[in-house]
Amino acid sequence: MNRLGDLERAVMDVLWQRNEPLTVREVGRALADRDLAHTTVMTVLDRLAKKGVVARAREGRAWRYRPAASRENYVSELMFDALGQTGDRDAALAAFVRSMSGNEAEALRRALAEIDEPRT
């Protein structure tokens, strides 16, 4: 992953940790150890807003930013894609194994037990 991706991740982590909408300055302050320019933080937040993962609202003269959804929400969305639960998305990703029914899983569990036995 590139440097920009790294920055975006750091900014999102700040927004997820704090439960209130933050201004660009506040985000920059939270990332003080990275020594980022004000415009850099603004660019990153702007990119995140364009991607739709950050929502912003004007308060006085400054924009305040907050995550559009929780981290867990996004992880679930990715897993949902990956496990082929969303009908016509199957060509977008290639999952190692698709989800399966209870009977199939049971058959596999038995097969696994048979293979595992000689080991022990």
Place this chain on the structure above:
Amino acid sequence: MVSAALLTTIAVGCCIAAARLRRAEWPVRGPYVAVIAWQALGLAWGISTIGALLAFGLAPYGQGVFGGLIALAGDALSHDLYLSELAGTPFGASQVAAVVLAFGLTLVLFCGLVASFVQVVRVRRRHHDLLELVSRADPEVPGARILDHPAAAAYCLPGVLRSQVVISAGALEVLDSSELAAVIAHEHAHLRQRHDLVLLPFSSLKRAFPRVRVVETYYSAVALLIEMCADDQARRERSAKELAMALLRFGTKGSAAVPAGALAVTAGDQPDVVTRVSRLLNPAEALSRPAAAGVLLAALTLMSTTLALWHLPM
């Protein structure tokens, strides 16, 4: 009319051949050759069906499909459509209908492909954006991003510049390191050989004809073959047993956390995972070279014959 009859024969022949290929046992032994056979059948079916309709509809020109199309375009540009005059007679009306149907089918197939492609690109971009934000790298698992979720999942996100292999924390939990390496080798094979592009036309066909069981069945047959191709690639680097064990562990772990019912398995059919596992544990002899060459030659003949018939001026 001769070319219309011959093209119809090819179109029907493709359907019969597809049904037989679906039941054949050799594709398991040569998945790459079988995928090519599927592609040739699909393409030849489309070209021959559209060609048969056009050959019938444009027969009055007496110049074959290609010549007829050029003549039709010329007529449309210069003066009133030749076909509109023909439509007065009952025979002419059916020919106009055939040409319209041919254009309609072309449009549906083409739009389906474009729509699928656009949809896939959009889903992948969103997926990649989110992945960049919530996944992490793990020095223990080189070449893959980790997603912190208890369900077991391993997948790849294809792309020209931004391809990625992703493993969930739940998957790391059930796999030992050699099994994990086998899974990653399998996913890298998908990315390297761009298997997603092979599958795309078939998924767009599924999209263009929703709820048609046959199309659905063929799509899953090709999807399974592509998984086998990646299995074979991974087996060059890792042992077959490691890969089979990984498949089994995924199967048994995944079901606990994921709602069932998404996978379209027709009753009586063996589930895909079981087919793959038994193929890895009891490998059948690979398809012989002459047999593979025979299939490829047949595919080539089919394609060239179909295209040649478009030029037949009869």
